[in-house]
Amino acid sequence: MSTVARSRTRKVDGLSRGQNILRYVVLFAGALVFLFPFYYMVIGSLQTEPDSTVAGAFPNPANITGENYAAINSRIDLLQGLANSGIFAGGVILCTVVFGVLVGYALAQLQWRGRGITFALVLLVQVVPFQLLMIPLYVMIARDYGLADNYLGMILPFAINSTAVLIFRQYFLQVPRALFDAARIDGAGELKILWSIALPLVRPALLTVVLLTFIGPWNEFLWPFLITKEASLQPLAVSLANYLTNVAATAANPFGAILAGACVLAAPAVVLFILFQRHFVSSDIGSGVKG
Structure with a gap:
């Protein structure tokens, strides 16, 4: 047996x-x-x-050579395009994190009239395509606010991200309410609680939102193309599209030059993901309370 x-x-x-x-x-x-x-x-x-x-x-x-990078850089200035993309993406990330944290915390931990309606509106925004709002946004930002050919004009339509609000809300809901109640008993204000208690416990959410938010504006083409006409202000994605349309046919190796520009555009996103991918699965929410 x-x-x-x-x-x-x-x-x-x-x-x-x-x-x-x-x-x-x-x-x-x-x-x-x-x-x-x-x-x-x-x-x-x-x-x-x-x-x-x-x-x-x-x-x-x-x-094998690096001439394609030199050829496309002589036409569109890769470093300037990278800098413009970085400013655009960085501004969007900053606004998304700040507003997302504040709104997500308010929806998850604070009691106030109209919270349910606000959350329903956040969900409703998810089903409205950005392309539907692009024309009125362009009229408002370019004509009414005079922010055409301006970094702020590129950033404003993406300053509040409803997906980030939902992510932060779900993370804040997982934080034990006893931590917040104890801090309030000790006399801490809501901003102090948010900064000292809530944010350190939802660090994975911060990194997740940063990575997810970065990819959108970094690769965004249509809105920066509409709002910027000055080549010195255009993000790299727009500069590459203009190069492909107007200049690539006259290059010695247009195929290689286009791929070189694509490599430069993709490299920061790939490096960022490789460096921070482990934080997607890490969390210390449960470490704040003893069982």
Whole structure:
């Protein structure tokens, strides 16, 4: 009987190992499929002669150069475009975090008349496409406020993000109310509670909102294209689109130059995600209260 049991155990263990191997093989294959476009983009940006075939993914080392980056930089100033994108994305992130934290905390922990209606409006905003509001926003910001060709004009439509409000609200709801009640008994005001107690406990939410918010304005094209006409103020995504439309056909290797610009645009987002991905799954909310 013991021999049969050991045989069954080995069979189960063997099946489990087989499943694990299959799982790793599938995950590895999926990772290769997902990463291949990024690899092809980098390799294509370094090629002297354009090669749009599959063989171009494995180029001759003699065909590798950095001339494409120099060529596109001479046309659109990559550093200036990166700086404009950084200012745009940074301003949106700052406003999103500040307003998101304040509104999320108020919806989660404070009792006030109209809280339910406000939360319903936050949910309603989720189903309204930004493109539907673009024309009235352009008229209001460009004509009424005079903020065309201005960083503030780019930032204002994205200053409040309803998704960030929902994320912060859900995190604040998970924080034990006893922490806030104890702080209020000690005489702490709401802003003091928010700064000293709530924010340190929802740090994963802050990082999540920063990463999710960063991707939107960093890659945003349509609104900055509408609101800015000065090339010196345009984010990199708009500059690359103008280059593709007006200049790329005259470049020695337009294919490589376009991929070089795409690499520059994608690099900050990729680096930011790699550095902070572990914070998506970390949380110390439960550490503030003893069981």
